[in-house]
Amino acid sequence: MPELPEVETVRRGLQRLLKGELIKGVDVRETRLRYPVDTRRLRRELPGRRVKSLGRRAKYLLIRLEEDGSREEAFLVIHLGMSGRIYFSEPGETPQLHTHVIFSISGDRELHFRDPRxxxxxxxxxxxxxxxxxRFSNLGVEPLSDECSAEYFFERSRKLRQPVKNFLMDGRRVVGVGNIYASEALFLAGVHPQRAAGRVSLKSWGRITAVVKEVLAEAIRQGGTTLNDFQGPDGTAGYFQVLLRVYGRGGEECLECGSIIRRKVLSGRSTFYCPRCQR
Ligand SMILES: [Zn+2]
Structure with a gap:
């Protein structure tokens, strides 16, 4: 499933390739996505519009369209779901299976949205x-923004008995901290994933916040290095791969202290931690 760093990588790629370009048309081949695609609306709103900028909120891509006559400024909102990809096809290429929406872009280019699931x-x-x-009004802060700070988490976690890992993964507080990132961040910060969020000190929140930002920023940097794949003949987006220190390493030795990494299921999600490094 594409996580926030991958969506950010896609956003940067699209920013470079789509900003200032004209959308000439749209072809909806399948409307049954997570929300039904409103074909008539897209046909009415998209053709002839210029792309002003590429934004992102949580894992939503926000393609900002310039106002145009009676058509007011709008966002083309794209979410990749579990298996979505968005990419420029090669000229004359037959759309791959599961290509649901095709945007025609100036310069005879086609932007394909493909999503098997x-x-x-x-x-x-x-x-x-x-x-x-x-879909946007209840979203928490962006993890890489200044709003996301130790004080922000500290204030909102007081008196909560919820495990700190679940607290971190709740998108109403902060977006984009998925299962893998939460496990990794708590390991690097030395905080046990089951510790009550309300009992995490301001100092520990400082470490957790710094590590969350670092881990996400590193994943985005690595995604950026594979961005060339973005235009590759197979049309797939670049993946990021970060060094995982605890995630998926249950039963193996901790890279810091040699203790055996434990795996526990917390709220239905696999959680990995080192019993010695994380208290
Ligand atoms: Zn350890």
Missing amino acids: RFGMVDLVPAALLDEDK
Whole structure:
């Protein structure tokens, strides 16, 4: 499943290739995605519009479209779901199986949205209504923003008995901290994943916050290095691969102290930790 760093990598790639370009048309081949695709609306709103910028909120790509006559500024919102990919096809290439939406772009290029499992989405939201859209209004802070700080977590976690790992993975507080990143960040910060969030000190929140930002930024940097694949003939987006210190290493030795890494299921998710390094 694409995580935040991968979506950010895709955003950067699209920013380079799509900003300032004209969308000439749209071909919806399958409407049954996570939310039904509104074909008529896309046909009415997209053709003839210029892409102003490429943004991202959580794992949503926000393609900002310039206002155009009576058509007000809007966002083409794309979510990759579990298995979605968005990429420029090669000229004359037959669309691959599971290509659900094709955008024609100036210069005779085609941007393909492909999603075998169909948990993704393609939608259009007027810019003025984005903040109140229910998909965005309850989202927590962006992990790489200044708003995401030790104080922010400390204040919101007081008196909570919820395990700190579950607290970190709750998208209403902070977006984009998935299972792997939460496990890794708590290991690097030396905090046991089951510790009550309300009992994590400001100092520990400082370490956790710094590590969350570092791990995500590193994943984005690594995604960036494989960005060339983005335009490759197979049309797949670049993947990132970071060194995993605890995740998936249950039963193996801790890289720091040699203790055996444990695996536990917390809220249905595999959680890995070192019993000695994490208290
Ligand atoms: Zn250890």
